[in-house]
Amino acid sequence: xxxxxxxxxxxxxxxxxxxxxxxxxxxxxxxxxxxxxxxxxxxxxxxxxxxxxxxxxxxxxxxxxxxxxxxxxxxxxxxxxxxxxxxxxxxxxxxxxxxxxxxxxxxxxxxxxxxxxxxxxxxxxxxxxxxxxxxxxxxxxxxxxxxxxxxx
Numbered sequence: 001x002x003x004x005x006x007x008x009x010x011x012x013x014x015x016x017x018x019x020x021x022x023x024x025x026x027x028x029x030x031x032x033x034x035x036x037x038x039x040x041x042x043x044x045x046x047x048x049x050x051x052x053x054x055x056x057x058x059x060x061x062x063x064x065x066x067x068x069x070x071x072x073x074x075x076x077x078x079x080x081x082x083x084x085x086x087x088x089x090x091x092x093x094x095x096x097x098x099x100x101x102x103x104x105x106x107x108x109x110x111x112x113x114x115x116x117x118x119x120x121x122x123x124x125x126x127x128x129x130x131x132x133x134x135x136x137x138x139x140x141x142x143x144x145x146x147x148x149x150x151x152x
Contacts, residue, residue: 002089003052006100009044017043019057020050027079034137042068042076047104049097051089058084059093063101070111072145073101094125098146107148116140 007016025038045068051059058081064074075097080090101110114122116133122144131143 001053002058004096005048005050005052006104007048009046009048012048016050016057020048020060023057023060023079023081024077026082028077031082032139034139046076047100049093049100051093051096053084056081059089061093061097063097063104069113070143072109072111073105074111074113075101076112090121091124094122098125109148110146112144112146113141114144116142119144122146 009017012020021038028034029038042064043062046062046064049061049063050057059079061078062076064070064076066073068074069076075094078090078093080093098110101108110127111130112122112127113136114127117140119129119142125146127144127146129142130145133140133142135141
């Protein structure tokens with residue numbers, strides 16, 4: 001059974017934070033062969049959304065406050081454990097994260113920096129491109145925004 005958790009940085013146990021960083025490093029540094037500074041100083045200011053199954057963290061995203069990465073609130077470091085991919089967990093994670101943003105901060109625009117191969121995935125949640133494709137850490141990305149239905 002999958003359990004969802006939402007915690008501020010100070011609420012995470014050392015073990016939870018370790019497991020989150022391990023998942024992020026496995027996905028972004030090892031799998032994508034992308035050496036970069038994983039500990040970027042933003043985690044202390046973020047809400048951390050993650051799913052566990054049998055005490056293992058299997059999905060993760062962080063909600064980044066406005067002004068830290070983008071002018072709008074943003075979602076970052078979206079990662080799914082390799083054994084849990086292609087099962088709809090990514091969709092569940094993004095839906096859960098958007099719902100949590102609306103619950104905790106009210107309905108508002110959300111901006112992300114998405115890897116280009118995931119553009120259609122994010123479009124399915126109402127995100128659209130607001131930049132040309134660009135290289136970040138050797139991987140093509142695009143900035144995308146999801147407008148809240150009450151904003152213009």
